[in-house]
Amino acid sequence: MLNNAFLDIHPEVKAALNEGRPVVALESTIISHGMPYPDNVTTALQVENTIREHGATPATIAIIGGRLKVGLSEQEIEHLGKSGLAVTKTSRRDLPVIMARKLDGATTVATTMIIAAMAGVKVFATGGIGGVHRGAETTFDISADLQELSKTDVAVVCAGCKSILDIGLTLEYLETQGVPVLGYGVKTMPAFYTRDSNFQVDHQIDSHEDIAVIMQTKWQTGMQGGMIIANPIPEEHSMPKDVIDKAIGQALQELDEQGVKGKESTPFLLSRVKELTGGDSLKSNIALIMNNAKLASAIAVAYSQK
Numbered sequence: 001m002l003n004n005a006f007l008d009i010h011p012e013v014k015a016a017l018n019e020g021r022p023v024v025a026l027e028s029t030i031i032s033h034g035m036p037y038p039d040n041v042t043t044a045l046q047v048e049n050t051i052r053e054h055g056a057t058p059a060t061i062a063i064i065g066g067r068l069k070v071g072l073s074e075q076e077i078e079h080l081g082k083s084g085l086a087v088t089k090t091s092r093r094d095l096p097v098i099m100a101r102k103l104d105g106a107t108t109v110a111t112t113m114i115i116a117a118m119a120g121v122k123v124f125a126t127g128g129i130g131g132v133h134r135g136a137e138t139t140f141d142i143s144a145d146l147q148e149l150s151k152t153d154v155a156v157v158c159a160g161c162k163s164i165l166d167i168g169l170t171l172e173y174l175e176t177q178g179v180p181v182l183g184y185g186v187k188t189m190p191a192f193y194t195r196d197s198n199f200q201v202d203h204q205i206d207s208h209e210d211i212a213v214i215m216q217t218k219w220q221t222g223m224q225g226g227m228i229i230a231n232p233i234p235e236e237h238s239m240p241k242d243v244i245d246k247a248i249g250q251a252l253q254e255l256d257e258q259g260v261k262g263k264e265s266t267p268f269l270l271s272r273v274k275e276l277t278g279g280d281s282l283k284s285n286i287a288l289i290m291n292n293a294k295l296a297s298a299i300a301v302a303y304s305q306k
């Protein structure tokens, strides 16, 4: 797919793909909407370096001037980080408009998967995925990330999902969509800031080699779709459950009071939780992203040797 007319694959990424070397995709909504400037830029560059140190090539994905970029320059990362909320958060439904109008777009998990798959990148590291929001039985607010996972062949390494979402309903939805949820060394779905939740994952897998075998097996059969590798935050960086639950509770209440809806919900909740925990949650957030980048690199290395 390397000749897709809409793709601009960075030379470093292109060389790796052509030589069958491991590549790890990264999203850009986490840069523009997930963290404040300048921590977002520092973190994005540090994640890329972590991936390089672990034997893979990073490919941060975004839309710049309507072009689908697989691998960004430092200046492009700085531009997205500095622009922040002014860059359009681009999920599947937004993609054709942003491209046709030659705009900049920050890619969500769903859109990052779409573009990674176009370039032939199979492993993607992020912080947390979108999911079924609390109260979705009335709002219908279910992230497009979940449907994307059912149809696009990319393995997504994340720290589970935040309890700003309904974790139980998210897992039910993923089951309906046929998306494997693999717990890396754990039996329950990690809740982003904390290592566990009350909800079991489908399968506990203890090694990155086994994950690579499962990926290969799924795609060799021609079965479509990705999978989730849920990697818990390292113990030393996890947050006290009561502290995070309280902040999330308050953020959800404010969301309701202020009538924030739709695509603004997730960024609103993320930034309020960060403010309410006085920056502690930002530190945890950065630590878990690095941890996911390491695991994703190990999986990409193992998969490239298949």
Ligand code: PSU
Pocket (backbone or CB within 6 Å): 027, 029, 030, 033, 034, 091, 107, 108, 109, 110, 127, 128, 129, 130, 131, 142, 143, 144, 145, 162, 192, 262, 263, 264, 266, 267, 270
């Ligand atoms: N969850 C996080 N951090 C994030 C996001 C989700 O903990 O940065 C971002 C990701 O880009 C994800 C998107 O794909 O929010 C989901 O948004 P929505 O719920 O509107 O689909």
Ligand code: MN
Pocket (backbone or CB within 6 Å): 141, 142, 143, 144, 262, 263, 265
């Ligand atoms: Mn939504």
